[in-house]
Amino acid sequence: MSIKIIGTGSALPVKQVANGELTKLVDTSDEWIRERTGIRSRHISTGETVASLATQACQKALQNAGKEAAEVELLMVATCSPELALPCTACQVQDKLGAVHAVSFDLNAACAGFLFALHTAYAYIASGIYRNALIAGAEVLSKIIDWADRSTCILFGDGAGAVMVERCDEGGILGFVQCSDGSRGRVLSCGSRPLNNPYASQTDFETYVQMDGREVFSFAVRQVPASIEEVLEKTGLTVEDVDLFVLHQANRRIIDGICKRLKADPDRFPVNLDRVGNMSSAAIPVLLDELNAQGRLSAGMTLVLSGFGAGLTYGACVIKW
Ligand code: COA
Numbered sequence: 001m002s003i004k005i006i007g008t009g010s011a012l013p014v015k016q017v018a019n020g021e022l023t024k025l026v027d028t029s030d031e032w033i034r035e036r037t038g039i040r041s042r043h044i045s046t047g048e049t050v051a052s053l054a055t056q057a058c059q060k061a062l063q064n065a066g067k068e069a070a071e072v073e074l075l076m077v078a079t080c081s082p083e084l085a086l087p088c089t090a091c092q093v094q095d096k097l098g099a100v101h102a103v104s105f106d107l108n109a110a111c112a113g114f115l116f117a118l119h120t121a122y123a124y125i126a127s128g129i130y131r132n133a134l135i136a137g138a139e140v141l142s143k144i145i146d147w148a149d150r151s152t153c154i155l156f157g158d159g160a161g162a163v164m165v166e167r168c169d170e171g172g173i174l175g176f177v178q179c180s181d182g183s184r185g186r187v188l189s190c191g192s193r194p195l196n197n198p199y200a201s202q203t204d205f206e207t208y209v210q211m212d213g214r215e216v217f218s219f220a221v222r223q224v225p226a227s228i229e230e231v232l233e234k235t236g237l238t239v240e241d242v243d244l245f246v247l248h249q250a251n252r253r254i255i256d257g258i259c260k261r262l263k264a265d266p267d268r269f270p271v272n273l274d275r276v277g278n279m280s281s282a283a284i285p286v287l288l289d290e291l292n293a294q295g296r297l298s299a300g301m302t303l304v305l306s307g308f309g310a311g312l313t314y315g316a317c318v319i320k321w
Helices: 030-037 050-065 089-097 110-126 182-187 213-234 252-262 280-293
Strands: 002-011 016-018 041-043 074-078 103-107 132-139 159-168 172-180 244-247 302-309 313-320
Touching: 002 050, 002 110, 002 172, 002 280, 002 313, 030 252, 050 074, 050 089, 050 132, 050 159, 050 280, 074 089, 074 110, 089 103, 089 132, 103 110, 110 132, 110 159, 110 172, 110 280, 110 302, 110 313, 132 280, 159 280, 172 213, 182 213, 213 252, 213 302, 213 313, 244 252, 244 280, 280 302
Parallel strands: 074 103, 074 132, 244 302
Antiparallel strands: 002 159, 016 041, 132 159, 172 313, 302 313
């Protein structure tokens, strides 16, 4: 028994911001951004919200799966940039979709959030609690980015992706690994709200993304290949058996570094970060939806999905499509 993806969808804000536009905001250049990250452009919200983007992506995933909203039993939104502390984004999406029977909640594991939500759906469905799940990864990171900080504002983009999954007897998720290392949380962090009550208040409080880029980089190129090797070993497969490695889209150099460590063929690492930047939890489902729409996913293919980010959190799963 496992779960398989039966539909995908995605939604991006209308406004595209090319590197050249960022040179008007901070001391940077198109060349520096392209060489260090591979990013050329990203979509930035001019009003779209995490909830509205997630709703659109979910509607498309439902349509692609041939399912009605009322059939959904579990609805999860992976996000680290919700508009509201309460109610959670998933409940807002449930309402907009009319997914009246779906138990709905958010999950925050930053850039590994979508993957962790997929594994959570697996656990619920494998244990017989639910039969299907709708899972979105959605972010409007542009509201938690300091647009005066050239080391972070060039990296991120806004968007949402979603998948519909259901129970299956053959194929689907063959195995997964997931890890967290809270001791290294400081290398990529963002404050939410400062403590401010009649008895205490915080002063030096940072509400924008703070990052030690080099630390994050070396974490990703070391831990991610190790977790991919671990999940392949667990499922009795090798790097050569994998048709596509659908990795979190953080940085072209990170993807190249992972590919090199795995001694894999670069053609098996699809990339869209040049057009969308790093969309955190939305990255993997948006890329999956693009591959699906392009007809690049066919029955029986072996995929590795791998996410990594703040927490630190990271993990990977093997899917027989
Ligand atoms: N434009 C021009 N110069 C920039 C710049 C920008 N946007 N951002 C930083 N710089 C400068 C720095 O100030 C520094 O200048 P200095 O040498 O005069 O001090 C120089 O470029 C090198 O900075 P450094 O941070 O060492 O660059 P780097 O090669 O490590 O590249 C990142 C920076 C952020 C691109 C890289 O560390 C990275 O990709 N890290 C991973 C980030 C990531 O993916 N995070 C999300 C994970 S989910």
